[in-house]
Amino acid sequence: MLRAVKPKILALEPMAHFDFEVDAAAQSRQRSYADKRRKDLEFAVGDRVFLRVSPMRGVKRFGVRGKLSSRYVGPFEILERVGAVAYKLALPPRLAGVHNVFHVSNLRKYIRNSAHVLEYEPVELREDMSYEEYPVCILDREVKKLRSRKIPYVKVQWSNHAAREATWELEETMRREYPHLFESTS
Template identity: 55%
Template sequence: MYANWKVRDLEFTVGDQVLLKIYPMKVVMRFGKRGKLSSRYIGPFEILERVGDTACELALPPGMEGVYPVFHVSMLKKYHADGTYIVCWDTVLLDENLTYEEELIMILDKKVRKLRSKEIASVKMQ
């Protein structure tokens, strides 16, 4: 009666390409990512083995050797081959202190929000 109707059974097989969900936080740095505007998923990674019914072992790159490679299926998302929504982490040029500069491609939308005593301008960029 109180079931969540949005819950779906996730089925992955060995050899599938999946994205790994990361939890961006302001203070904690996980998987080399930090901040609330960082990407939500990294990857794609290949599934090497199924561990039980609800876990999968992933083939992680050498830069992530400190991370345990077995993850629950709720942290995985099916990878679609178009890849337009994924930031490729191999092409990002990092400085010596692991930072990079973002480049503006185009401005998508401009909006001014009016509060009681001030106006806040926001710009949506690609």
């Protein structure tokens, strides 16, 4: 019986050898494609980086929940390099429960941009830690049409806020509470 099986095995051997060659060629080709896009990331102590957080359904991490949460948080300063591919970050106190050493694949370099720096103006606070906002100007007008009614709205820029943070308010309410805004536009 062994003699009858041996020729069949020998006949299959070249095909098995061929499969290994095909697999090795495919593996080599895939490696070359992957290496073209791969870049080794290295950071220096003092660099600032973003930390990647992966959104998971029902899991609340870093204070935000859901698929619309941020993919990256930060920027954080690198304190030291730990091993060949890990870095220790300076995390704020609100992230005290998070381990501060991360693999390089979870980091993205932060490129300083002057648009990221927020200017602030001092605001007078009341005793109850609130402050007064007042409208600065009207930026736009719009009429919303319902079935049988037309409702006029105005886009109002508020004090201590930029123009991009303007809100749509009922024109009737704004005329009643802030008539000085409409004196020059009427």
